[in-house]
Amino acid sequence: MTLLNDIQVWTTACRYDYLTPNRGVGVLLPDGAQAALFRLDDGTLWAVGNVDPFSGAAVMSRGIVGDRAGRATVQTPIKKQAFALDDGTCLDDPDVALPVYATRVTPEGDVEVGA
Amino acid sequence: MVAGFGMVAHRLVSALAERGYPGPITVLAEEDRPAYNRVNLTGWFDAGADELALPPVAADVHLDDPVVAIDRDNQVVRTISGRTVSYDTLVLATGSRPFVPPIDGRDARGCFVYRTIDDLEAIRIWAAGANTGVVIGGGLLGLEAANALQRLGLATDVVEIADRLMPLQVDDGGGQMLRRHVEGLGVRVHTGHPAARIDTDPDGTVSSLILADGSRIEADLVVFAAGVRPRDELARDCGLAVGERGGIVVDETGRTSDANVYAIGECARIAGEVHALVAPGYAMAEAVADRLTGSPAVFPGADTSTRLKLLGVDVASFGDAFAQTPGALDLVYADPVAGVYGKLVVTDDAQRLLGGILVGDASSYGILRPMVGEQLPGDPMALIAPAGSDGGGGGLGVGALPAGAQICSCNNVTKGDLTEAITGGCCDVPSLKKCTLAGTSCGSCVPLLKQVLEAEGVEQSKALCEHFSQSRAELFEIISAGPAESVRTFSGLIERFGTGKGCDICKPAVASILASTSSEHILDGEQASLQDSNDHFLANIQKNGSYSIVPRVPGGDITPEQLILIGEVARDFNLYTKITGGQRIDMFGARVDQLPEIWRRLVEGGMESGHAYGKALRTVKSCVGSDWCRYGQQDSVQMAINLELRYRGLRAPHKIKMGVSGCARECAEARGKDVGVIATENGWNLYVGGNGGMTPKHAQLLAGDLDDETLVRYIDRFLMFYIRTADRLQRTAPWVEGLSQPDQAGLDHLRDVVCNDSLGLAAEFEEAIARHVEGYACEWKGVLEDPDKLSRFVSFVNAPDVADPTVEFTERSGRKVPAGHARSTTNIGMPKVRG
Numbered sequence: 044m045t046l047l048n049d050i051q052v053w054t055t056a057c058r059y060d061y062l063t064p065n066r067g068v069g070v071l072l073p074d075g076a077q078a079a080l081f082r083l084d085d086g087t088l089w090a091v092g093n094v095d096p097f098s099g100a101a102v103m104s105r106g107i108v109g110d111r112a113g114r115a116t117v118q119t120p121i122k123k124q125a126f127a128l129d130d131g132t133c134l135d136d137p138d139v140a141l142p143v144y145a146t147r148v149t150p151e152g153d154v155e156v157g158a
Numbered sequence: 159m160v161a162g163f164g165m166v167a168h169r170l171v172s173a174l175a176e177r178g179y180p181g182p183i184t185v186l187a188e189e190d191r192p193a194y195n196r197v198n199l200t201g202w203f204d205a206g207a208d209e210l211a212l213p214p215v216a217a218d219v220h221l222d223d224p225v226v227a228i229d230r231d232n233q234v235v236r237t238i239s240g241r242t243v244s245y246d247t248l249v250l251a252t253g254s255r256p257f258v259p260p261i262d263g264r265d266a267r268g269c270f271v272y273r274t275i276d277d278l279e280a281i282r283i284w285a286a287g288a289n290t291g292v293v294i295g296g297g298l299l300g301l302e303a304a305n306a307l308q309r310l311g312l313a314t315d316v317v318e319i320a321d322r323l324m325p326l327q328v329d330d331g332g333g334q335m336l337r338r339h340v341e342g343l344g345v346r347v348h349t350g351h352p353a354a355r356i357d358t359d360p361d362g363t364v365s366s367l368i369l370a371d372g373s374r375i376e377a378d379l380v381v382f383a384a385g386v387r388p389r390d391e392l393a394r395d396c397g398l399a400v401g402e403r404g405g406i407v408v409d410e411t412g413r414t415s416d417a418n419v420y421a422i423g424e425c426a427r428i429a430g431e432v433h434a435l436v437a438p439g440y441a442m443a444e445a446v447a448d449r450l451t452g453s454p455a456v457f458p459g460a461d462t463s464t465r466l467k468l469l470g471v472d473v474a475s476f477g478d479a480f481a482q483t484p485g486a487l488d489l490v491y492a493d494p495v496a497g498v499y500g501k502l503v504v505t506d507d508a509q510r511l512l513g514g515i516l517v518g519d520a521s522s523y524g525i526l527r528p529m530v531g532e533q534l535p536g537d538p539m540a541l542i543a544p545a546g547s548d549g550g551g552g553g554l555g556v557g558a559l560p561a562g563a564q565i566c567s568c569n570n571v572t573k574g575d576l577t578e579a580i581t582g583g584c585c586d587v588p589s590l591k592k593c594t595l596a597g598t599s600c601g602s603c604v605p606l607l608k609q610v611l612e613a614e615g616v617e618q619s620k621a622l623c624e625h626f627s628q629s630r631a632e633l634f635e636i637i638s639a640g641p642a643e644s645v646r647t648f649s650g651l652i653e654r655f656g657t658g659k660g661c662d663i664c665k666p667a668v669a670s671i672l673a674s675t676s677s678e679h680i681l682d683g684e685q686a687s688l689q690d691s692n693d694h695f696l697a698n699i700q701k702n703g704s705y706s707i708v709p710r711v712p713g714g715d716i717t718p719e720q721l722i723l724i725g726e727v728a729r730d731f732n733l734y735t736k737i738t739g740g741q742r743i744d745m746f747g748a749r750v751d752q753l754p755e756i757w758r759r760l761v762e763g764g765m766e767s768g769h770a771y772g773k774a775l776r777t778v779k780s781c782v783g784s785d786w787c788r789y790g791q792q793d794s795v796q797m798a799i800n801l802e803l804r805y806r807g808l809r810a811p812h813k814i815k816m817g818v819s820g821c822a823r824e825c826a827e828a829r830g831k832d833v834g835v836i837a838t839e840n841g842w843n844l845y846v847g848g849n850g851g852m853t854p855k856h857a858q859l860l861a862g863d864l865d866d867e868t869l870v871r872y873i874d875r876f877l878m879f880y881i882r883t884a885d886r887l888q889r890t891a892p893w894v895e896g897l898s899q900p901d902q903a904g905l906d907h908l909r910d911v912v913c914n915d916s917l918g919l920a921a922e923f924e925e926a927i928a929r930h931v932e933g934y935a936c937e938w939k940g941v942l943e944d945p946d947k948l949s950r951f952v953s954f955v956n957a958p959d960v961a962d963p964t965v966e967f968t969e970r971s972g973r974k975v976p977a978g979h980a981r982s983t984t985n986i987g988m989p990k991v992r993g
Contacts, residue, residue: 118662
């Protein structure tokens with residue numbers, strides 16, 4: 044596991060209040076990679092890779108958020124495979140995973156994604 | 159190594175995989191398509207090859223490359239393409255070939271056999287230019303073929319050399335009853351005389367069939383269905399023992415005279431018999447799979463029981479149907495008026511069932527066949543006398559069967575196997591089928607599977623998903639009836655009635671119910687988080703994450719200005735345009751951030767959302783109707799526009815399509831729609847429950863000669879009844895079927911509800927639709943007027959003006975297409991960097 048202080052860059056996404064609970068947004072990272080950032084209804088923030096590894100489409104931020112046996116998930120809108128938000132693992136194909144990004148809220152109320 | 163890839167070979171390969179066979183498996187197949195369900199071959203005419211497909215197998219399968227020679231000394235086979243493949247164990251599953259009697263003219267153009275999908279394709283093409291067809295052979299396959307010819311629109315004759323139809327399955331009494339049924343359906347039957355020759359036209363095509371008694375039957379097409387012969391040439395050529403009348407001789411383990419070579423299915427002769435049915439073939443495949451994985455299995459003997467519906471006539475034959483057991487007694491029930499014939503064969507003391515024949519009504523077959531060899535539970539006649547409405551069996555339930563009773567003869571599944579699977583966790587018919595394979599071949603035992611589940615006390619789960627134990631219909635009632643503040647939000651609903659956080663099944667289902675019952679914008683408040691991606695962006699997502707856009711074109715009625723607008727928008731945003739099947743125009747390849755600007759222009763031009771992205775009314779397709787058409791009887795265009803504008807935006811358990819035709823020529827293909835309206839001289843006929851797609855269904859007539867007002871009222875009631883009670887993603891056809899009551903077909907029940915208001919809900923249904931019509935607003939207009947909603951249409955929340963660089967396009971044959979979106983696995987193994 045990468046330690047917080049290994050994170051090189053924090054990218055500002057948007058105001059925390061702008062995020063719709065249980066919905067995602069796409070975040071463009073400085074190196075051109077894309078993150079999908081989610082705010083759940085319990086207030087927590089999660090960020091995973093935005094590119095669906097099955098289709099190659101950058102759509103994970105548009106997926107439906109939910110849970111499988113209590114574990115928070117997002118499902119790709121292309122073919123509906125579910126990924127765990129906590130470690131990015133695909134729950135329908137354990138050989139596939141999304142990268143996972145750190146998140147934090149600044150004292151000013153901005154959400155940042157770390158990579 | 160398996161030579162041949164029919165159903166039996168497929169079963170062998172599947173069974174080997176199940177048993178963990180360690181070695182590589184090579185399959186060399188003759189046909190150019192993978193194994194398919196040949197038993198249901200005639201289903202190809204309705205549903206196409208996909209419907210017949212069997213699950214893929216884990217083997218190295220070479221299609222279109224059959225074995226042509228076997229070198230047993232070196233354990234090598236050669237294929238037609240010249241490939242040589244060595245084997246440790248060879249299993250011959252080459253099946254059989256249709257028997258074509260050696261009569262003159264049998265090679266004429268227009269003569270066919272009935273064995274493969276290729277045969278059926280050829281028959282269909284030829285039948286298109288033919289009026290009359292004759293089938294040689296009045297057995298099981300012959301009647302299947304006659305059924306197919308009739309449905310291809312040919313006047314059909316059947317010629318059977320024996321003195322009755324299906325001589326191997328039914329006796330004289332059953333044969334007579336069967337003949338009455340078949341003739342009643344317009345098929346002419348000729349028995350007792352063989353075909354003598356086929357006459358041809360000067361150009362070498364079939365013109366008629368001459369029988370041995372000299373009679374002539376006009377025919378543009380001839381199908382040979384006079385039995386099959388084992389394909390044993392490979393075995394003969396390499397010196398394996400072959401029966402006098404054909405068939406590779408095998409012992410009870412399936413082994414040929416060479417210990418490394420087995421033969422299974424219709425090419426094998428086992429215990430002196432060749433079995434041309436799938437059930438014994440499967441039993442042989444299972445036995446050989448057991449052997450090859452080290453278990454000492456033997457072929458358990460053939461069950462030649464048959465049940466089938468031919469030309470709509472129910473026929474079944476099982477056990478010792480011809481009373482060959484010494485001392486056996488026949489018990490016969492015949493009702494020529496009802497067209498029902500039943501015979502039970504019992505032991506001389508009438509204590510045990512030996513077999514039977516059922517014609518006209520074979521509903522008790524499911525109960526009777528497993529009882530063969532068992533003690534009869536009561537008066538044997540009660541078993542075949544008319545069963546009433548209790549599902550057959552004279553009141554006997556599946557609970558009366560012993561554990562050893564075979565429920566699925568195709569796959570040799572006993573009641574004990576099923577109860578074991580149920581104990582192991584199977585709690586519905588699909589999982590039972592998957593787990594035991596019961597009901598996966600001919601399907602005749604599926605009703606019994608349900609009964610076994612019920613008898614075992616398993617309640618059929620109607621749970622929507624892991625988060626809600628309620629069905630969609632129950633949730634609809636909860637949401638409609640409950641206090642708005644607690645049940646009209648997903649969070650309130652799941653807290654009170656469900657568990658967890660929800661998923662892609664329950665969230666869109668609840669969103670749909672909320673939308674069906676209110677006029678709020680679907681992206682308002684918490685609802686936004688429930689919508690499927692398509693509904694959330696009000697467009698249809700495509701494989702590369704771009705979207706397609708379909709403006710509404712009511713009834714296909716469109717002005718030149720609107721066409722120009724669509725053209726200009728597509729040109730300016732470089733969108734690929736395609737005409738849809740629903741008489742509209744689809745524009746492909748828009749990025750999510752382009753959607754608002756595209757829609758701003760469309761809305762300014764007077765167009766509105768077409769709801770192509772929603773489980774909602776899609777289109778009402780129409781023909782040009784009485785304004786222009788010489789044959790039109792009513793104004794189908796105006797009716798289609800009226801219906802589309804009335805029901806636009808109405809969210810439902812699944813998409814809804816409608817069609818309106820201006821006369822019985824049916825150019826709008828209305829009977830392929832959920833709601834089909836066809837003009838008559840006096841008004842409109844209303845058809846319901848049709849669809850295209852994977853399992854096409856014709857809509858059925860609900861009511862005839864309706865005036866405009868009654869038509870709309872009935873459609874209101876039909877739609878609202880459907881929206882309230884259907885399962886999630888259930889189209890109207892299976893919903894109508896599922897409405898059936900113990901004593902009433904689904905359509906009749908529906909007619910009672912819609913036309914006779916038997917539930918007293920008609921006024922409520924109509925009011926619900928009236929509220930929908932009143933509250934309708936274009937969803938895209940709603941987005942354009944709301945800055946917060948508009949701001950969500952971006953690829954990147956932190957860079958709203960940046961286009962997503964992964965959405966790229968290229969050209970193929972001059973068409974714009976997504977670029978390079980093959981399955982990508984580049985993210986596998988990337989570091990997980992959550993802190």
